[in-house]
Amino acid sequence: MEKEITIYDIARELSISPTTVSRGLNNHPAVNKSTKQKIFDAAAQMGYRSNAFASNLRKKRTNTIGVIVPLLNSNFQSSVMAGMEKVANEAGYNLIISQSLENAQKEIANARTMFESRVDGLLVSVAYDTENIDHFEPFFSKGIPLLFYDRVPEHKQCTSIVINNIQAAHKATTHLLEQGCQRIIHISGNHRINVYKDRLKGYKYALMDHNIASREDYIIETDLSEKAGEEAVQKILEMDPRPDGIFVANDNCAVSCIKALKQAGIAIPDDIAVVGFNNDPITRIIEPNLTSVNYPGYEMGEVAVRSLINYLDGVSDVSITNTITLNSELVVRESSQKKEKAKARLA
Amino acid sequence: MEKEITIYDIARELSISPTTVSRGLNNHPAVNKSTKQKIFDAAAQMGYRSNAFASNLRKKRTNTIGVIVPLLNSNFQSSVMAGMEKVANEAGYNLIISQSLENAQKEIANARTMFESRVDGLLVSVAYDTENIDHFEPFFSKGIPLLFYDRVPEHKQCTSIVINNIQAAHKATTHLLEQGCQRIIHISGNHRINVYKDRLKGYKYALMDHNIASREDYIIETDLSEKAGEEAVQKILEMDPRPDGIFVANDNCAVSCIKALKQAGIAIPDDIAVVGFNNDPITRIIEPNLTSVNYPGYEMGEVAVRSLINYLDGVSDVSITNTITLNSELVVRESSQKKEKAKARLA
DNA sequence: TTATTAATTGCAACCGATTGCAGAAACTTT
DNA sequence: AAAGTTTCTGCAATCGGTTGCAATTAATAA
Numbered sequence: 001m002e003k004e005i006t007i008y009d010i011a012r013e014l015s016i017s018p019t020t021v022s023r024g025l026n027n028h029p030a031v032n033k034s035t036k037q038k039i040f041d042a043a044a045q046m047g048y049r050s051n052a053f054a055s056n057l058r059k060k061r062t063n064t065i066g067v068i069v070p071l072l073n074s075n076f077q078s079s080v081m082a083g084m085e086k087v088a089n090e091a092g093y094n095l096i097i098s099q100s101l102e103n104a105q106k107e108i109a110n111a112r113t114m115f116e117s118r119v120d121g122l123l124v125s126v127a128y129d130t131e132n133i134d135h136f137e138p139f140f141s142k143g144i145p146l147l148f149y150d151r152v153p154e155h156k157q158c159t160s161i162v163i164n165n166i167q168a169a170h171k172a173t174t175h176l177l178e179q180g181c182q183r184i185i186h187i188s189g190n191h192r193i194n195v196y197k198d199r200l201k202g203y204k205y206a207l208m209d210h211n212i213a214s215r216e217d218y219i220i221e222t223d224l225s226e227k228a229g230e231e232a233v234q235k236i237l238e239m240d241p242r243p244d245g246i247f248v249a250n251d252n253c254a255v256s257c258i259k260a261l262k263q264a265g266i267a268i269p270d271d272i273a274v275v276g277f278n279n280d281p282i283t284r285i286i287e288p289n290l291t292s293v294n295y296p297g298y299e300m301g302e303v304a305v306r307s308l309i310n311y312l313d314g315v316s317d318v319s320i321t322n323t324i325t326l327n328s329e330l331v332v333r334e335s336s337q338k339k340e341k342a343k344a345r346l347a
Numbered sequence: 348m349e350k351e352i353t354i355y356d357i358a359r360e361l362s363i364s365p366t367t368v369s370r371g372l373n374n375h376p377a378v379n380k381s382t383k384q385k386i387f388d389a390a391a392q393m394g395y396r397s398n399a400f401a402s403n404l405r406k407k408r409t410n411t412i413g414v415i416v417p418l419l420n421s422n423f424q425s426s427v428m429a430g431m432e433k434v435a436n437e438a439g440y441n442l443i444i445s446q447s448l449e450n451a452q453k454e455i456a457n458a459r460t461m462f463e464s465r466v467d468g469l470l471v472s473v474a475y476d477t478e479n480i481d482h483f484e485p486f487f488s489k490g491i492p493l494l495f496y497d498r499v500p501e502h503k504q505c506t507s508i509v510i511n512n513i514q515a516a517h518k519a520t521t522h523l524l525e526q527g528c529q530r531i532i533h534i535s536g537n538h539r540i541n542v543y544k545d546r547l548k549g550y551k552y553a554l555m556d557h558n559i560a561s562r563e564d565y566i567i568e569t570d571l572s573e574k575a576g577e578e579a580v581q582k583i584l585e586m587d588p589r590p591d592g593i594f595v596a597n598d599n600c601a602v603s604c605i606k607a608l609k610q611a612g613i614a615i616p617d618d619i620a621v622v623g624f625n626n627d628p629i630t631r632i633i634e635p636n637l638t639s640v641n642y643p644g645y646e647m648g649e650v651a652v653r654s655l656i657n658y659l660d661g662v663s664d665v666s667i668t669n670t671i672t673l674n675s676e677l678v679v680r681e682s683s684q685k686k687e688k689a690k691a692r693l694a
Numbered sequence: 695t696t697a698t699t700a701a702t703t704g705c706a707a708c709c710g711a712t713t714g715c716a717g718a719a720a721c722t723t724t
Numbered sequence: 725a726a727a728g729t730t731t732c733t734g735c736a737a738t739c740g741g742t743t744g745c746a747a748t749t750a751a752t753a754a
Contacts, residue, residue, distance in 0.1 A: 008741095030701070050463060052741095078420040081419045082446060085445060094445075097444050098441075099432050117441060298420070354711065355711095363733075364734045370713090372711095399711095404741090
């Protein structure tokens with residue numbers, strides 16, 4: 001383990017001061033061009049690498065962005081990560097990632113770690129059972145920019161990046177209505193979470209706009225797991241009259257519904273049309289292909305980091321922008337397109 | 348932005364030296380128990396948070412593990428990340444993640460960044476077109492533990508964590524043979540990459556063990572994308588006699604093959620049986636469900652970080668362990684189980 | 695030629711925690 | 725009671741850059 005080269009070594013080598021070396025390496029304008037060149041050459045030749053700690057210690061900045069995510073291994077979240085990483089890397093930031101495993105307690109611990117690690121900013125998508133955001137208080141009070149995405153808490157006026165879940169769900173439901181569906185079930189996630197609450201709202205509004213009363217027994221709150229899909233289908237099959245459309249709050253669960261429905265001999269979309277949410281790759285694998293709301297995870301990740309960096313650079317002010325809403329559109333596939341005959345029969 | 352509390356503040360408050368405060372906070376044995384208690388109390392009460400940079404600067408350790416991954420948004424890789432994060436977090440390490448986007452140039456840049464960030468150790472799964480590992484030389488020469496997983500380079504004696512791809516592919520191919528397949532295609536990835544090279548080997552060995560000569564035209568090298576699957580199917584359908592089994596080196600591509608084959612009116616598995624690799628969730632969505640090799644990504648991530656930390660703690664020695672091989676088994680599903688009739692006909 | 699101004703460079707303090715070594719205090723042992 | 729131990733504390737240097745301010749030199753204006 002050879003010793004590390006420092007700016008002092010370079011300074012000695014070139015018979016100049018460490019100050020100038022430091023400035024030179026940072027491309028400070030007040031350093032002579034030829035001196036700079038000499039410094040760079042010497043640094044390269046001597047195998048110098050900057051010590052980020054010394055630098056951070058002095059500058060009180062880490063060039064590190066923290067991310068707290070419920071679960072890394074989902075298609076949506078890993079797309080988000082990918083987008084975040086790309087932008088962060090391009091801007092010279094490192095990403096420290098941790099997962100809450102959908103557990104508020106773990107999220108609190110993660111927040112603490114991020115705080116101790118002195119991330120310059122934090123991006124969070126809250127856990128399933130997170131009830132308040134007191135654990136982010138230190139960030140607020142220290143003025144560390146904190147930005148929520150996708151799963152955002154409600155009560156505080158925190159900056160967040162979301163899609164318009166209400167609108168998207170409205171579109172999805174309206175689409176089902178236009179296909180002739182009259183008894184539409186909504187399989188939803190935990191209503192405490194904004195995204196599911198909003199999707200539920202969108203569903204209700206769409207029904208309302210078509211003068212259809214929403215029924216409590218048509219709204220099934222689940223954890224959106226595969227198993228939940230199967231169980232929901234059980235319930236649905238027992239209903240009389242039988243529902244003719246299902247709007248599921250995520251694709252995973254929607255796919256499991258389709259599988260269960262097919263198993264029960266139900267024709268999709270003609271007996272029951274199904275619409276999912278997220279536009280995961282599985283939508284194009286299940287048969288029939290699943291109609292879904294495109295959720296631009298990669299873009300969301302890019303935007304999240306970009307916004308955060310803007311705050312950090314003082315380009316924009318955290319207190320001004322409060323919500324960034326990304327576009328999302330309905331991608332219509334076979335699972336919801338009733339044949340004309342079926343439509344007619346229903347109509 | 349209130350000022351940060353430092354050990355000096357605590358020292359002043361308690362009228363003791365910063366040295367003792369530092370030792371106290373680190374639970375140094377040479378500090379009186381009651382003094383320690385006072386220190387902890389004061390720290391908590393004053394809202395002290397340790398400055399990792401000052402500490403790192405002095406200790407030359409970052410408690411950070413770097414990960415370079417080809418693409419974050421794949422089911423396999425995000426499972427690996429999840430496993431890594433879990434273990435790292437439990438052990439008090441942070442994870443800095445960056446992706447090479449399957450590009451050697453970017454991988455080189457990432458490696459440099461990781462080096463500059465002074466990660467304590469590095470975990471790498473190499474990019475698609477990485478040809479050598481010279482860019483990791485700094486890690487070797489500085490004695491920073493470097494551990495490859497999944498996509499591991501060959502020529503050097505670097506520590507790596509893999510599954511036995513040869514054996515797994517052998518099992519998969521043998522399974523097809525046992526189902527009565529006689530003309531088995533192998534759709535492979537880039538042969539320069541160990542995993543694909545080994546899967547090809549396993550395929551060849553299995554044929555050999557059944558006294559079947561492997562044919563060059565039955566081996567299709569692709570990038571394993573969806574598109575590649577479709578193109579491969581085109582080729583396969585033009586072959587005469589028609590192949591009756593396909594072993595694909597990943598699930599994504601296998602699924603796209605199945606879709607294309609079905610579109611062409613081929614019955615799966617009876618006309619052509621298909622086996623994939625990875626055991627992604629999509630194996631259970633495509634119809635017929637895809638037989639695949641279970642690739643324990645989450646476990647691989649856990650093992651990778653655990654091993655790395657063992658090296659860091661000096662528990663084990665990098666130079667001793669060279670390869671850790673995880674178990675993987677074939678998960679047989681419908682896509683490869685020929686009906687007895689079909690089997691008989693073929694036999 | 696002298697006064698100004700601009701361009702460079704360096705001094706020295708600082709960021710906050712860690713640690714080898716020495717010293718003080720308390721306790722044991724002859 | 726003197727000497728030897730053990731237990732605790734603190735001094736001061738160190739890790740490697742960064743930065744306000746002053747100083748030196750070169751360039752330009754008067």
